[in-house]
Amino acid sequence: MPPWLAALPELLTSGDAELVSVLKVAGSAPREPGATLAVGLTQSADTLGGGHLEWEAIAHARARLLSGLPPPEILRFALGPGLGQCCGGVVWLLFERVASGERAAWGQRAEALRQGATLVRTLGAGMPGSDWLLTTEGESSTVLRGEIEDWHWRQRYRAWRMELTLFGAGHVGQALVRVLAGSDLHIRWIDQREDAFASPLPDNVLAIVSDEPTEEVARAAPGSAYLVMTHRHDLDLELAWHILRRGDVGFFGLIGSMSKRARFEHRLAARGIPSERLAAMACPIGLPDITAKDPASIAIAVAAQLLSWRDSAQAAGSVGWVKAATPAP
Structure with a gap:
């Protein structure tokens, strides 16, 4: 189970949270598409690979938490000297709000994954937020279609039970x-x-x-x-x-x-x-x-x-x- 997903129900006890996900990567980057960080006002769970990229992502996520209910947002980060990193690649990060009132639903999702279910996330350009669906089929995967202005993203999360x-x-x-x-x-x-x-x-x-x-x-x-x-x-x-x-x-x-x-x-x-x-x-x-x-x-x-x-x-x-x-x- 992704650490962010396991930790999210507890994180939501303190208020809303932001999910920060790697939507797309070009060149070398510290994490792969689909990697996600859950961010609250005082705590976070999981990692985007550390370094200045993660610091900037957390700072922006917390700014969003203090600014009402913004829609999902994509930011582009070049991993060069300006960001204090030398990976040389480019990362597009997706920021999305998770309301504290959804804590019970996220607890149920986490438990379902522990029992072998698959959690499917779909989000596209112009949608107000991700659709989350529990199913019994499909392994973990991340697929992005379209261009960055007109895109559709589908993820499957399945606990890796080796x-x-x-x-x-x-x-x-x-x-x-x-x-x-x-x-x-x-x-x-x-x-x-x-x-x-x-x-x-x-x-x-x-x-x-x-x-x-x-x-x-x-x-x-x-x-x-x-x-x-x-x-x-x-x-x-x-x-x-x-x-x-x-x-x-x-x-x-x-x-x-x-x-x-x-x-x-x-x-x-x-x-x-x-x-x-x-x-x-x-x-x-x-x-x-x-x-x-x-x-x-x-x-x-x-x-x-x-x-x-x-x-x-x-x-x-x-x-x-x-x-x-x-x-x-």
């Missing part, structure tokens, strides 16, 4: 959960030891104590990411086999060295895992240029790798690197 199933609550698992706290990855954290989990758990983490961790592989959502980092190599091997048998894996990472990978590939191939699935297994895990071996560094490297996969998958609308729906033999 799931990470994390096996192992050791030092690296603990560090990784801390790094990913507050991200939009829903983490199913599995271990056989009831006292192994950090407390309190971040809001996006569900701890599962299981004597049969392999059974949790089948309970993961299609397109999920999996990380295996337990305290036993024999369990790692069994988990890897169960994961790689699935035909809808989004990402699979196994902690270990190249020699561990070689041993596991040999044993998994002997058990019928196809070579293309073995090739897609990330082991060692993490970005290769981060070579430190302490838990915090490994966790940061793995988190960056996961977020890179998430962004690529979201952009491609993909659910995994293997399209077949049937398990391996």
